[in-house]
Amino acid sequence: MRESGEALVQRLGISNGLKVLDLGCGDGTTAIPAAKLGAEVLGVDIASNLVAAGNKRAKELGLANCRFQEGDAANLHQVPEAAFDLVVSIFGAMFAPKPFEVAKETVRVTRPGGRIIMGNWIPNDPTLVAQILKISSAYTPPPPEGFVSPMTWGIESNVIERFAGAGVPAEKISFARDTFTFNFPSPPRGARGCIPKILRADHECLRSGGKERSSR
Numbered sequence: 001m002r003e004s005g006e007a008l009v010q011r012l013g014i015s016n017g018l019k020v021l022d023l024g025c026g027d028g029t030t031a032i033p034a035a036k037l038g039a040e041v042l043g044v045d046i047a048s049n050l051v052a053a054g055n056k057r058a059k060e061l062g063l064a065n066c067r068f069q070e071g072d073a074a075n076l077h078q079v080p081e082a083a084f085d086l087v088v089s090i091f092g093a094m095f096a097p098k099p100f101e102v103a104k105e106t107v108r109v110t111r112p113g114g115r116i117i118m119g120n121w122i123p124n125d126p127t128l129v130a131q132i133l134k135i136s137s138a139y140t141p142p143p144p145e146g147f148v149s150p151m152t153w154g155i156e157s158n159v160i161e162r163f164a165g166a167g168v169p170a171e172k173i174s175f176a177r178d179t180f181t182f183n184f185p186s187p188p189r190g191a192r193g194c195i196p197k198i199l200r201a202d203h204e205c206l207r208s209g210g211k212e213r214s215s216r
């Protein structure tokens with residue numbers, strides 16, 4: 001996933017001094033590469049363990065222009081209005097339980113004329129994540145009342161509705177499908193132990209209210 005994060009950032013037109021907010025940043029898969037290109041980066045994640053890991057990585061790499069802090073993508077009260085040229089969220093803010101609030105907060109902290117880029121899972125596609133969720137849903141109880149699936153961020157009409165509620169005209173919203181490749185550094189049989197470990201960690205994340213998330 002590190003390689004995919006670097007490849008994505010290379011396509012975002014990052015320039016020296018650009019102010020970037022990475023929402024649901026994890027330990028810096030996209031924040032760190034953006035900082036390496038000269039951007040002033042703030043990573044925000046609800047999971048304290050990943051915030052600590054991100055700050056540790058930035059310090060070890062000597063990136064004084066990259067810092068991480070805890071925060072909720074649906075309530076960025078600690079982030080001022082119109083503070084960022086670019087807001088990025090790659091498989092991050094999609095997990096917040098209040099998608100309309102996420103859209104409003106994302107727009108609020110972006111300067112006029114700035115950009116918002118989200119990478120979200122797409123329902124019913126043939127990739128690994130969608131297929132795992134499709135299979136697991138057949139063996140799990142129904143979600144609690146009011147639950148909004150992260151996959152709904154992969155439906156274009158939902159995205160338009162959510163950002164329209166935040167004041168973004170539909171003609172300013174565009175979509176592109178792409179594939180992120182996970183390069184696993186061992187034979188396929190090695191993934192048999194890795195995937196259950198990740199799924200268990202994500203289950204604990206849900207039980208803890210998102211305060212502890214696994215690193216990808």
